[in-house]
Amino acid sequence: MSKVFLIDQGKQPLNPVYPAQARQLLRDGKAAVFRRYPFTLILKKEVSNPKVKPLRIKIDPGAKTTGLALIDDNTGEVVWVAQLQHRGFQIRDSLTSRRQLRRSRRNRKTRYRKPRFLNRTRPKGWLPPSLNSRVANILTWVKRLSSLCQVTAISQELVRFDTQQMEDAEISGKGYQQGTLAGYEIREFLLEKWGRTCAYCGTKDIKLEIEHIQPRSKGGSNRLSNLCLACVSCNQKKGVQDIKNFLKGKQDLLKRILSQAKRPLADTAAVNATQWNLYENLKKIGLSVEVGTGGRTKYNRTIRGLDKTHYWDAACVGVSTPEQLITTGVKPLLITAKGHGTRQQCRTDKFGFPVRYCSRTKFHKGFQTGDIVKAVVTSGKKIGTYVGRVATRAIGSFNISTPDGLVQGISHKYCKHIHKKDGYAYVA
Numbered sequence: 001m002s003k004v005f006l007i008d009q010g011k012q013p014l015n016p017v018y019p020a021q022a023r024q025l026l027r028d029g030k031a032a033v034f035r036r037y038p039f040t041l042i043l044k045k046e047v048s049n050p051k052v053k054p055l056r057i058k059i060d061p062g063a064k065t066t067g068l069a070l071i072d073d074n075t076g077e078v079v080w081v082a083q084l085q086h087r088g089f090q091i092r093d094s095l096t097s098r099r100q101l102r103r104s105r106r107n108r109k110t111r112y113r114k115p116r117f118l119n120r121t122r123p124k125g126w127l128p129p130s131l132n133s134r135v136a137n138i139l140t141w142v143k144r145l146s147s148l149c150q151v152t153a154i155s156q157e158l159v160r161f162d163t164q165q166m167e168d169a170e171i172s173g174k175g176y177q178q179g180t181l182a183g184y185e186i187r188e189f190l191l192e193k194w195g196r197t198c199a200y201c202g203t204k205d206i207k208l209e210i211e212h213i214q215p216r217s218k219g220g221s222n223r224l225s226n227l228c229l230a231c232v233s234c235n236q237k238k239g240v241q242d243i244k245n246f247l248k249g250k251q252d253l254l255k256r257i258l259s260q261a262k263r264p265l266a267d268t269a270a271v272n273a274t275q276w277n278l279y280e281n282l283k284k285i286g287l288s289v290e291v292g293t294g295g296r297t298k299y300n301r302t303i304r305g306l307d308k309t310h311y312w313d314a315a316c317v318g319v320s321t322p323e324q325l326i327t328t329g330v331k332p333l334l335i336t337a338k339g340h341g342t343r344q345q346c347r348t349d350k351f352g353f354p355v356r357y358c359s360r361t362k363f364h365k366g367f368q369t370g371d372i373v374k375a376v377v378t379s380g381k382k383i384g385t386y387v388g389r390v391a392t393r394a395i396g397s398f399n400i401s402t403p404d405g406l407v408q409g410i411s412h413k414y415c416k417h418i419h420k421k422d423g424y425a426y427v428a
Helices: 019-027 088-109 129-148 163-167 184-193 232-238 251-262 266-284 294-303 310-315
Strands: 005-007 031-035 040-043 055-060 065-072 077-085 151-159 208-212 227-231 288-293 333-337 346-348 354-357 372-377 384-391 397-402 405-411 415-419 424-427
Touching (some): 055 129, 055 310, 065 310, 077 129, 077 310, 088 129, 129 151, 129 333, 151 266, 184 208, 184 227, 184 294, 208 232, 227 232, 227 251, 266 288, 294 310, 372 397, 384 405
Parallel strands (some): 005 040, 055 151, 077 333, 151 288
Antiparallel strands (some): 031 040, 055 065, 065 077, 208 227, 333 424, 346 354, 372 384, 372 415, 384 397, 397 405
């Protein structure tokens, strides 16, 4: 099962321990809780010459969600896994809204101001804020985990799909194109591109086959732009017919399929825009960085019989994956990036006009918005126990976001800190 991180008096990492061992250390008074998320203990007595096992961090970056895993390469034990939800799309929408409001205001206030051009430069390696936040989130957790355990190596899925090699295996070696990984890259790409559904009938959760839009017998090629996914019945029904004849009378569907076939994968484009930036930043940490492809990850996960999740994908990144992974009882920590608030001095309506003032005081009654608290309400209409992120008010009446929904009007007197604000929300 998932282990508990352990550090010594000097906050140096020791070997993670099983939950039963952690409970014993707490009962005996030999350790105290250092951090709730991820759960970490700190010893109260000095440890002389500890033998700390090396671990490997594995990363499966995604456009919306990233998988993280800590693996012992020698034993194949999965020590810890997590799923990190990014907020890139929220940042994009916020920037779009801000841009629109500013343009509206400038049009009202400074209609005759001359436009300015080329007055800003971007540094080398610049990324849009929505993409840069994803890289920053991953680096934050790599550094955080490195401070809690002995990390000696990193594995990163560098490219989800090697599209050049899928088009022409001769670009570099044929090893994984015509060896044990033959077809995995192409199948995974098509599953993502076509949403894991039949292109002709839209059926999901059934066996899908690779289909040539323009049949090979009529001049069709094996290029990605000529491939889609079809269920067995649609594939057999179409046979070697030209797609225009097969979809005669369904012009809207024909137009959609032909358009989708030539369209690049949007999420993959976003991932590819950040992968090399993340790789370069990981190398700056000073550890050995191994890279792999999405096809290799899927192959490793399939032959080990693991479910399709972001954290198990992370555990299977790269050729360093042990022959057998010990995953019994391992539960993921679900992490959601929430950011650190906003610097807006007031809230606005949809037209950009101010509607209410924002307090510039961060702390109210010893709490700040974003802290994770536990509130045990003993009287009133809201008797119960609530755990979640808190939104503070100067009057001391707080709102708590729990897994079951938002609870409003909880007095600060009932609240107790569990985890100080760090820009993330957690579900263990």
